[in-house]
Amino acid sequence: MFDTLHTFLSSRIVLTDALWEQIMTQFSPRLLRRGQFLLRAGEVCTSVAFVSRGCLRLFSTDPKGDEHNLQFAIDNWWISDRDSFISGRPSRYSIEALEDSELLLADRESARNLRALSGDLEREGVRMINRARAALERRVEWMLSMSGEERYLQMVDRYPDIVQRVSQRHIASYLGITPESLSRIRRSLAGRGHRP
Amino acid sequence: MFDTLHTFLSSRIVLTDALWEQIMTQFSPRLLRRGQFLLRAGEVCTSVAFVSRGCLRLFSTDPKGDEHNLQFAIDNWWISDRDSFISGRPSRYSIEALEDSELLLADRESARNLRALSGDLEREGVRMINRARAALERRVEWMLSMSGEERYLQMVDRYPDIVQRVSQRHIASYLGITPESLSRIRRSLAGRGHRP
DNA sequence: CGTTTGCTTGAATTCTGTCAAAGCAGGTGG
DNA sequence: CCACCTGCTTTGACAGAATTCAAGCAAACG
Numbered sequence: 001m002f003d004t005l006h007t008f009l010s011s012r013i014v015l016t017d018a019l020w021e022q023i024m025t026q027f028s029p030r031l032l033r034r035g036q037f038l039l040r041a042g043e044v045c046t047s048v049a050f051v052s053r054g055c056l057r058l059f060s061t062d063p064k065g066d067e068h069n070l071q072f073a074i075d076n077w078w079i080s081d082r083d084s085f086i087s088g089r090p091s092r093y094s095i096e097a098l099e100d101s102e103l104l105l106a107d108r109e110s111a112r113n114l115r116a117l118s119g120d121l122e123r124e125g126v127r128m129i130n131r132a133r134a135a136l137e138r139r140v141e142w143m144l145s146m147s148g149e150e151r152y153l154q155m156v157d158r159y160p161d162i163v164q165r166v167s168q169r170h171i172a173s174y175l176g177i178t179p180e181s182l183s184r185i186r187r188s189l190a191g192r193g194h195r196p
Numbered sequence: 197m198f199d200t201l202h203t204f205l206s207s208r209i210v211l212t213d214a215l216w217e218q219i220m221t222q223f224s225p226r227l228l229r230r231g232q233f234l235l236r237a238g239e240v241c242t243s244v245a246f247v248s249r250g251c252l253r254l255f256s257t258d259p260k261g262d263e264h265n266l267q268f269a270i271d272n273w274w275i276s277d278r279d280s281f282i283s284g285r286p287s288r289y290s291i292e293a294l295e296d297s298e299l300l301l302a303d304r305e306s307a308r309n310l311r312a313l314s315g316d317l318e319r320e321g322v323r324m325i326n327r328a329r330a331a332l333e334r335r336v337e338w339m340l341s342m343s344g345e346e347r348y349l350q351m352v353d354r355y356p357d358i359v360q361r362v363s364q365r366h367i368a369s370y371l372g373i374t375p376e377s378l379s380r381i382r383r384s385l386a387g388r389g390h391r392p
Numbered sequence: 393c394g395t396t397t398g399c400t401t402g403a404a405t406t407c408t409g410t411c412a413a414a415g416c417a418g419g420t421g422g
Numbered sequence: 423c424c425a426c427c428t429g430c431t432t433t434g435a436c437a438g439a440a441t442t443c444a445a446g447c448a449a450a451c452g
Contacts, residue, residue: 060337068340070333083330092337129325134279136332137266141256141288143339144264144372148440167398176340181440183400344408363430374409379432 001029001102004052008076013120022117026110032056032097038079039095045084047105051077054101055165058093059173069174072098072162078128085111098166148177149185197225197298200248204272208323209316218313222306228252228293234275235291241280243301247273250297251361254289255369265370268294268358274324281307294362344373345381 002024009015009023032038032054039045041061049056051073058071058079070093073079084091085108106114115122142151152175156163163171172182198220205211205219228234228250235241237257245252247269254267254275266289269275280287281304302310311318338347348371352359359367368378 060341062341066341068337070336070340082326083333086326126322126325129322129329130278130282133325133329133332136329136336137279139336140266140332140339141264143336144266144369145256145258145262169398173340178441179399180401180442184440187400365430375431376410376433377408380408383432 001052002027002104004076005050005104008050009124012124013118019118023114023121026113026117027104027106030103030105032101032103034097034100037094037096038103039081039091039093041092041094042090044088045081045091045093045095047107048078048080048082048085048111049073049095050104050106051075051079052102052104054097054103055099055162056095056097056101057166057170058095060093067173068176069170072159072166072170072174074162074165082129082132098170143176148175148181149189151175152182152185153189197248198223198300200272201246201300204246205320209314209320215314219310219317222309222313223300223302226299226301228297228299230293230296233290233292234299235277235287235289237288237290238286240284241277241287241289241291243303244274244276244278244281244307245269245291246300246302247271247275248298248300250293250299251295251358252291252293252297253362253366254291256289263369264372265366268355268362268366268370270358270361278325278328294366339372344371344377345385347371348378348381349385 005023005027006015006020009020015023027050030038030049038047038049038056053075055072055074056079057069058073058081059067059069061067071079079095081091081093081095083089084093088108111125115125142154146154152171155171155175168182168186169179172179175182177185201219201223202211202216205216223246226234226245234243234245234252249271251268251270252275253265254269254277255263255265257263267275275291277287277289277291279285280289284304307321311321338350342350348367351367351371364378364382365375368375371378373381
């Protein structure tokens with residue numbers, strides 16, 4: 001369960017055995033069954049989670065009760081409501097496991113300890129935030145400039161593994177269209193000779 | 197021209213005269229007339245800009261030639277294509293002055309120097325990235341869950357000064373709707389007794 | 393084996409974009 | 423000072439796209 005995190009980190013920073021020993025102590029393993037929640041809207045997000053195996057979604061629930069997927073996380077991704085995690089304020093989001101999942105959790109103090117452990121680790125943290133920001137920026141750009149069909153093709157291109165694992169209604173919610181529309185888009189694409 | 201930056205910084209970090217002296221040396225002033233560009237798509241973004249006075253927009257141009265506003269920046273805001281700035285790769289975005297503007301520019305080396313100058317300053321840099329990320333996240337949430345009218349009301353509520361200063365077609369582009377739609381939305385709101 | 397869940401499909405509706413035209417500034421030059 | 427030009431906003435008519443509502447179907451699950 002810690003193996004995947006070790007592999008993940010060693011591809012980005014210089015990871016000595018001594019450093020790894022210390023890093024491990026800061027994470028606590030957690031199993032989540034499909035349908036269980038890591039975070040519910042209104043609670044404070046007290047951890048960042050590394051997904052060593054499984055699939056989760058982060059979503060908001062609007063006043064009408066409709067849910068909107070803001071992020072998916074599969075093996076080797078991180079997931080958390082960073083705003084709530086940093087500020088300590090209640091979260092507007094929920095995090096739910098879409099498959100049975102193995103997580104490694106770090107709370108606020110662990111995160112602080114990790115940053116203090118090595119400059120490499122701290123810089124990697126900043127890079128992670130920047131990647132998250134860049135991904136959101138791209139997504140806003142897509143929403144502004146592309147049709148639902150184009151956004152779907154972008155998503156298949158960029159996140160094929162997620163499109164494969166996650167149900168269509170969740171993909172539709174992520175794209176900002178209805179499941180019916182996504183179904184029609186896929187039929188239309190198939191008719192024009194697109195790989196399923 | 198440096199006054200606004202001094203005010204800005206002193207409200208967020210402990211700003212001694214000595215530190216301020218050093219900070220000033222890292223920024224170079226730049227005047228931009230309305231319509232001039234700080235960055236053109238395809239160029240590398242070599243600076244982050246603090247807007248001491250004026251108004252700018254960051255936008256992308258899609259294959260059809262349509263422009264999409266991703267960000268506005270007025271007095272006391274920062275603007276830049278951080279991806280290009282960090283990676284050194286050509287930018288997909290352009291930055292244009294919507295009014296005559298006074299900027300303070302820091303290039304890559306200056307940014308590095310600034311981070312090295314004080315831990316406070318470095319932490320403030322991370323906070324800035326996080327605020328940018330949080331703003332984008334909110335915006336994605338809006339795009340997923342709200343109609344054009346609701347997004348417009350959110351924008352009026354959250355960025356009244358920008359809505360006031362920027363032309364409607366640019367607001368419309370930011371919201372992801374056509375200028376015609378925004379015009380109709382405003383008429384409809386006025387009819388239902390909304391402050392102009 | 394019956395129930396549930398998710399996907400598909402159809403028809404009606406609502407909304408938004410498109411195109412074209414006219415009105416309304418603000419700025420420029422005669 | 424006025425006439426003109428240019429860019430922005432408004433408006434109307436229309437076409438097109440996506441949502442909604444409703445129903446059917448298939449695979450998965452207890």
